[in-house]
Amino acid sequence: ALALGAALVGCGALPGSGAPLHPVVTHEFAQPLAIPPLAPSRLEDGVRVFALEARSGERSFAPATAPGASTPTWGFDGDFLGPTLRAVRGEDVAVEVENGLPEATSVHWHGMHLPAAMDGGPHQEIPAGGSWRPAWTIDQPAATLWYHPHPHGATETHVLRGLAGMFILDDDRTATAALPSEYGVDDVPVIVQDRRFADDGGFVLSGDGAEPGLLGDTVLVNGTVGPVHEVRRERTRLRLLNASTARSYRFALPDRPLTMIAGDGGLLDAPLPLDAIQLSPGERAEVIVEMRAGETLRLRSEAVELGGVLLPGASGGGDAFDVLELRAAETLEPSPEPTWEPSAHAEADALHETDAVETREFELNGREINGERMDLGRVDAAVELGATELWAVRSTQAIPHSFHVHDVQFRILSVDGAPPPPELAGRKDTVLLEPQRRYLLLMRFDDYADPDHPYMFHCHMLLHEDEGMMGQFVVVESGSGARAEAGLDAPE
Ligand code: C2O
Ligand code: CU
Numbered sequence: 001a002l003a004l005g006a007a008l009v010g011c012g013a014l015p016g017s018g019a020p021l022h023p024v025v026t027h028e029f030a031q032p033l034a035i036p037p038l039a040p041s042r043l044e045d046g047v048r049v050f051a052l053e054a055r056s057g058e059r060s061f062a063p064a065t066a067p068g069a070s071t072p073t074w075g076f077d078g079d080f081l082g083p084t085l086r087a088v089r090g091e092d093v094a095v096e097v098e099n100g101l102p103e104a105t106s107v108h109w110h111g112m113h114l115p116a117a118m119d120g121g122p123h124q125e126i127p128a129g130g131s132w133r134p135a136w137t138i139d140q141p142a143a144t145l146w147y148h149p150h151p152h153g154a155t156e157t158h159v160l161r162g163l164a165g166m167f168i169l170d171d172d173r174t175a176t177a178a179l180p181s182e183y184g185v186d187d188v189p190v191i192v193q194d195r196r197f198a199d200d201g202g203f204v205l206s207g208d209g210a211e212p213g214l215l216g217d218t219v220l221v222n223g224t225v226g227p228v229h230e231v232r233r234e235r236t237r238l239r240l241l242n243a244s245t246a247r248s249y250r251f252a253l254p255d256r257p258l259t260m261i262a263g264d265g266g267l268l269d270a271p272l273p274l275d276a277i278q279l280s281p282g283e284r285a286e287v288i289v290e291m292r293a294g295e296t297l298r299l300r301s302e303a304v305e306l307g308g309v310l311l312p313g314a315s316g317g318g319d320a321f322d323v324l325e326l327r328a329a330e331t332l333e334p335s336p337e338p339t340w341e342p343s344a345h346a347e348a349d350a351l352h353e354t355d356a357v358e359t360r361e362f363e364l365n366g367r368e369i370n371g372e373r374m375d376l377g378r379v380d381a382a383v384e385l386g387a388t389e390l391w392a393v394r395s396t397q398a399i400p401h402s403f404h405v406h407d408v409q410f411r412i413l414s415v416d417g418a419p420p421p422p423e424l425a426g427r428k429d430t431v432l433l434e435p436q437r438r439y440l441l442l443m444r445f446d447d448y449a450d451p452d453h454p455y456m457f458h459c460h461m462l463l464h465e466d467e468g469m470m471g472q473f474v475v476v477e478s479g480s481g482a483r484a485e486a487g488l489d490a491p492e
Pocket of ligand 1: 108282404458
């Protein structure tokens, strides 16, 4: 077993006891699961244009709060969370973002391949009352992506207050696949977040420095406390998104496997039955649940175990609880066996280890990556346009981190030299780094050379990110990488 004592002393854990440090309170499963509306869009000169307004609001999270209490919130086009954006590979899209909040924020398109100036990171903050109109072409496989704020040093509280939403991409493959695909009926967004409430009903917005950041005692799905989804078909596709700021989950059903069909970056090669699927902050998985007529099932989260050790404070592990109740109707409409064809873009999308021209090492520790904290004026790496690279990443301490790279989808080649488990074998943009293990990631930096606008890589445990566990890279024209590396400096 790993030596946990030192790392966890600060948050009062009882190493070895396995007792949950931040137990989740289970509320009665009695409220219909809210389904985020699909965002309307208009076509303007061939561009699909969405509009999103970040604004403040208020809503009740009863019974998690005292009777009558209401919670001040932030949301996009509503009080909490935001609508689901949806676009097809090949489409040109634009989003008119308005910031109706009392402070600056930004909107990052997590998992999206797009120009760095459109990425919505800390260099694209929108002042209070301001607006921003990123535009790009959807150029990647169908996938469940998401959007959330990324303001410098304040991402955790902006997400905790309620800013996040799903961004679904479709393509030729999902158009012809035999998969549940009626949005909100048998193709269901499942945005999982934990929250803690103060006595007056307000969100608790700070974990007061405890690792790994604030862990809530109430689990929300799409903002619903004690959610129930009425199931009408034999198979239901759940688009699981861990939009929590610090907590990891290990999703499972009580008595049957989940069939995973997609990870962060899109469909797997084939359906993958799993006993459980673990998601750290930022990660997604699409799973299919099969049900019999008339039965009730609960999607649960099992205790998160890393390297054979329960990490109570470090990941929200050590705790098991129910997340979402699924109630099947007395008669279920048939659903086809899930299948899909190989993508017409498969060869272009594929990553080959033999193409790698560079290996970079990243060590995550405390709030630092390679001994440095985030500095908006420092670029940490210049990668060449079109280059395939290997990034070797490791948490060099006894707690895990959730490593995310903007712009690309990577492939995990190995974990400590061994092939990754099958649920980590697909396209990924975020991966939970188990303590001390070396993850070898293969990625290619296609398109969008721009020496003046960096992309981010960081820990997706948002307190860690806010406190500095983030770095920046730029994509530069091929041939200029070494020169750029030699003179890395501040983007203005
Ligand atoms: Cu989901 Cu840099 O973030
Ligand atoms: Cu971290």
